[in-house]
Amino acid sequence: MRLLLLGGTSEARELAALLVEAGVDVTSSLAGRVARPRLPVGRVRVGGFGGVAGLREALAGYDAVVDATHPFALGMSANAAAACTGLPLLRLERPGWDPEPGWHHAGTHGEAALTAARLGSRPFLTVGRQELDRFVPALGGHPVLARVVDAPEQEPPPSWRLVTGRGPYTLEGERELMAGHGADVLVTKNSGGSYTRPKLEAARLLGVPVVVVRRPPGPGNVPTVHDVASALDWVRRLG
Secondary structure (H helix, E strand, O other): OEEEEEOOOHHHHHHHHHHHHOOOEEEEEEOOOOOOOOOOOOEEEEOOOOHHHHHHHHOOOOOEEEEOOOOOOHHHHHHHHHHOOOOOEEEEOOOOOOOOOOEEEEOOHHHHHHHHHHHOOOEEEEOOHHHHHHHHHHHOOOOOEEEEOOOOOOOOOOOOEEEEOOOOOOHHHHHHHHHHHOOOEEEEEOOOOOOOOHHHHHHHHHOOOEEEEOOOOOOOOOOEEOOHHHHHHHHHHHO
């Protein structure tokens, strides 16, 4: 069986390793938005497909698809759902974080920016470089600390400071970073997982409120599992 595995998430890498070990002919597809991605084992392709039509054409010769993209990568998930007509498709989506006291939920990044401006004056943004522009109208004059994997193409406002890094992070490091900036509000997406969770614990210990952007709904007609073991079982049942 030939399987196309979409996504550069930690779950996708873990699943790719298990599939290769099980003898499955798997190709992992990465979007190519990160300059130096962590590569999974096995065959890898990097770059987009050119929309639904391009993905459908690329699926010739594959027997199944697992969509393990980031929970906020809705475009790719929607394209996969549209392209996999007659081809088995599974969504592997890590669970979101359970809400905690001191969290403020927002439906959009724009709403999150306004909430952060209301709650504090020295925000710590951890929403990814592609979303930073959405925060400029409300936070452009604030001393913002923004952490990204790769620097954005557009220069941030003069009052902002960018730091680059990628998880997994440590509680000690997150607490030191936030305290050093004097962060009084943390903004994050509900990405789930353990790699970036230490910032939430650091915020709790420092008494910093957290603004969490809710996950948008994905395709409703795609079978979904929330752990790698279940995805592996699904592939085995196909084979």
